[in-house]
Amino acid sequence: MLRSLWPPLLVLAVVVGGWQLYVTTAGVDPTTLPSPARVAEQGWLNRRDLWDQTLPTLQETLLGFALSFAAAWLVAVVLDFSAAARRGLYPLLVASQTIPVVAVAPLLIIWFGFGLLPKMLVVTLTTFFPLAANLAAGFAATDREAMRLLRSLGAGRWRAFRLVRVPSAMPYFFAGLRVSITYAVVGAVFAEYAGAESGLGIYLQAQKSAFRTDLVFAAVAVTAALSIALFGATCLLQRLVLPWERKERRS
């Protein structure tokens, strides 16, 4: 884990170091491009504010993602059990990905107001497809021979689904989970941009209007940290749920 962590950290350190060097030697105006040190300093001074704005964003992210998670399972299971649903629904699901969330988010605000729900829905919309598509693909990729074996043993559809299709879809599902969790925070921040009372998106907008470029960067750093933390959590969860994967890689 640590061995794979230090190379990107090293690259990051070089980039941040170069940035700091450039800003100090060239004497760039801090409202145009603040130095990393200034971003860190101002971010730290405004930590209460930042934290207060992070909480609603985190809440929207987690609730929206939970909704997405539930919807993805429901849809993937329906797609797996019904060929008619596969034919009728799946193409539409793919097509729905061509609708820009940029256009939908303001509409959601109009329909559902400035509260929690429209943000949850934007998070759900941005994260749903990779989850559902990967899960459905995982179910479909189940070994046909394995299904035959289960059938010859007298297992019904649900039991075969539970014993074979669900576990064999798990690696696919986690691949989708890792992709969509990185979209989730960005989705929430974007939804707040479209209209909200609190959250990192609103904070970003306000600081930008006040030419506090340093605090914009600080908020971006918090957003990134949030995404990375959630990504790390899914990796950890995968290790706990699929302990056999690591044993398989080792042997």
Place this chain on the structure above:
Amino acid sequence: MSGLAVERVSKSFGDLDVLRDLELIVEPGEFAAVIGPSGSGKSTLFNLVSGLDRPTSGRVLVEGEPAGVASGKVAYMPQKDLLFPWRTVLDNTALGLEAQGVRKKEARARADALFADFGLDGFQQAYPSQLSGGMRQRAALLRTVVLERPVLLLDEPFGALDSLTRTEMQLWLAGMWQRHRWTVVLVTHDIRESVLLADTVHVLSPRPATVVDRVEVPLPRPRGADDFTAPQFAATERRILDSLRGTAAVGAA
């Protein structure tokens, strides 16, 4: 009453005749081998016996009852071991019982009781990826045997193993059968394997398959590695080979 009776069974898929008037009787406690050229409909026969498919005409009876998935009389061991990577070896061997609706705890206990006999003791909590090819096949056979169904159907169980491991597994299976006297139908295209293991070898023709020869293996039991060099062993191998090649010539004509 015979363990398995395949009576004048034909099976076609559309215009394709795969089996024609196939007859096969296996007595309880008998080890039967079915050997045939590839594409001769062995797996179709398998699906009929295991109850996954129905014959176009004729009957398949297991202990006097029509073969069906619901009757639960045939335990089927597929070509691939189909051990699931997410289950421990113990949980894999209990899977068949779980699929029939046995509670997990009981299924595990029943499978666990056979581990020593199958040379797998100590590997209950290992994952399949940590087992050798031979051990994986033994685990797959354990999963099949623990169901205690009257007929075991083995579909080229050692086909994917390297030749040394395969020979070891064949000798091991000969020993296991000697002690347990299961009713076995082994589908194979390994002549040597069929002679070492079976009481009767049923030779299939190319498609549409029918039984063209029945060879009683004259070797005494128990059998072991010494039998490979016995004169009757070679003679039986030769007879089966001739039957197979004879049918091949018919197919080509």
